[in-house]
Amino acid sequence: MEQTKPRLSTNSHAGITITLTLAMLLAALGTSIANIALPMLAIAFSAPFAQVQAVVVAYLAALTVSVVIAGRLGDRYGLKSMLVSGLILFTVGSLLCALSPSLWLLIGSRLIQGVGAAFLMTLAMALTRQTAKDARMGQAMGLLGTVSALGTALGPALGGLLIPVTGWRGIFWVQIPLALLALILAVKMLPGDGEKGKTPSASLWSAMNRSLLPNLFINVLVAAVMMTTLVVGPFYLSLGLGLEASHVGFIMAVGPVVSILSGVPSGRIVDVLGSDRVLVIGLILLAVGAFLLAFLPNLIGIVGYILSIVVLTPGYQLFQSANNTAALADVSKDRRGTVSGILNLSRNIGLIAGASLMGGIFALGVGTGEFTTASASAIGAGMRLTFLSAGGMMLVAIAVAFGHRTSAPTSI
Structure with missing residues (x-):
């Protein structure tokens, strides 16, 4: 167990908390926001429901397969570095989703987005453990749970508002500025990783x-x-x-x-x-x-x-x-x-x-x-x-x- 932790100012703690909760929010939002667009996707691509359902399944499958890999890479190369990499991957995946000209490219782009989400979800939790005070660790974990529930609940509601105005692509465009904001905050607010990559992780x-x-x-x-x-x-x-x-x-x-x-x-x-x-x-x-x-x-x-x-x-x-x-x-x-x-x-x-x-x-x-x-x-x-x-x-x-x-x- 870690005996000491670097002292962080109140502002630093607030910045770290905002960064990690936004990362968790994005991963949860990506899980639920596409569900409401499935009927429109079926019309847009003239595809049966079984095929458009893969837009949701691909994200969940990629997230599930990648969470342990994301954690291992975080331990090996640094939690901050890998969270930043995950945010870049999530942003690129969201952009490709918004620009996808075909259903199968959209599904492939959702796979990329899901891998990025695995880094966000996993490393946000690990960094919360690393930066939270021991006496408030439960509160920090509870906040992540709240944000995860908020993202899951917000997805269908936000998608329902966007789709009539922007079409189905809007549910992916809206995630890009949020991901870029999280990326900027992660680079500026999260503490450095120190010496990483010289010794293998456990x-x-x-x-x-x-x-x-x-x-x-x-x-x-x-x-x-x-x-x-x-x-x-x-x-x-x-x-x-x-x-x-x-x-x-x-x-x-x-x-x-x-x-x-x-x-x-x-x-x-x-x-x-x-x-x-x-x-x-x-x-x-x-x-x-x-x-x-x-x-x-x-x-x-x-x-x-x-x-x-x-x-x-x-x-x-x-x-x-x-x-x-x-x-x-x-x-x-x-x-x-x-x-x-x-x-x-x-x-x-x-x-x-x-x-x-x-x-x-x-x-x-x-x-x-x-x-x-x-x-x-x-x-x-x-x-x-x-x-x-x-x-x-x-x-x-x-x-x-x-x-x-x-x-x-x-x-x-």
């Missing part, structure tokens, strides 16, 4: 320390449950409760709003109570929220769904702040990028599992994969089975967390 296997594995496993489970709400929720609200699309969108926005509001307070709670205790509290809230989703919406409808989300989402932010803080707390300086990358990889694996495996459980509960032909009661049965399974996963996570607390930690 091996990936050494970073996969036994004490880190529970954090990664729980991270996969929690991310899967949160993705389940995004995948199953719209089907239940529209087909199970019979809501119109506009109402579904409004209710689905409750989760991101609660996430934005609870991110920084969650981090502060971690600083006061400690990461181990808050991690368990967050998992308990996640378990309660999942079990409530299994029953309350079927009993009292929309109100039950919203109440369940209001319990579940703060639990997620408490968990994220505590888990990231705990995983990075005692990581040596030459491994912070790698561990941040591994954390993001485990989260992305969980998101993929939530979209596929939990979607399969929902179809099993409904009794058919053709949801539009299923009755409301069948959709409700699928909702119940899915979130009973999700609640069970959270109970497993709680057991793992308690087991990890009682075992002696190994210093990373």
Whole structure:
């Protein structure tokens, strides 16, 4: 663990915080802003939905594959240098997206943008650990969680405003000045890397320390449950409760709003109570929220769904702040990028599992994969089975967390 940190002025801390939060915002914005443009892309390129969907999938796939590589390069050549490189890559990718004359060039450009986003997401977390005071590390991690939720929520809204005025290319043009601003701030505000490149960074296997594995496993489970709400929720609200699309969108926005509001307070709670205790509290809230989703919406409808989300989402932010803080707390300086990358990889694996495996459980509960032909009661049965399974996963996570607390930690 680092014994000393360079003293930074209040203005320097503010500049660093703005830079890193903007980098995280860009990565999250890139994840969600293209979704709303898919119908227009299908028309613009005369392509079926399965093909235009690759515009979203390419970004997520590139981000997932690249997060650990980004962390390793950050440890090897310097976190600041590699974040600057990632911002350049993200900017170039955004420009190529905006100028793409064909769908396949757009998909290729999104791959470049996704690789850049991996550097932004991973190294922003590692640099937050490096520059934040130990007593406020939870608050710093909570702020990153808030900004990530804000970027994800802002994407569809911003895209919806831009597309009628600028067409689909506008959703990529708007990211370029933001990326250039982040690039300028990174060069001017972030502390230098010092001597890098002369000695190899720690091996990936050494970073996969036994004490880190529970954090990664729980991270996969929690991310899967949160993705389940995004995948199953719209089907239940529209087909199970019979809501119109506009109402579904409004209710689905409750989760991101609660996430934005609870991110920084969650981090502060971690600083006061400690990461181990808050991690368990967050998992308990996640378990309660999942079990409530299994029953309350079927009993009292929309109100039950919203109440369940209001319990579940703060639990997620408490968990994220505590888990990231705990995983990075005692990581040596030459491994912070790698561990941040591994954390993001485990989260992305969980998101993929939530979209596929939990979607399969929902179809099993409904009794058919053709949801539009299923009755409301069948959709409700699928909702119940899915979130009973999700609640069970959270109970497993709680057991793992308690087991990890009682075992002696190994210093990373």
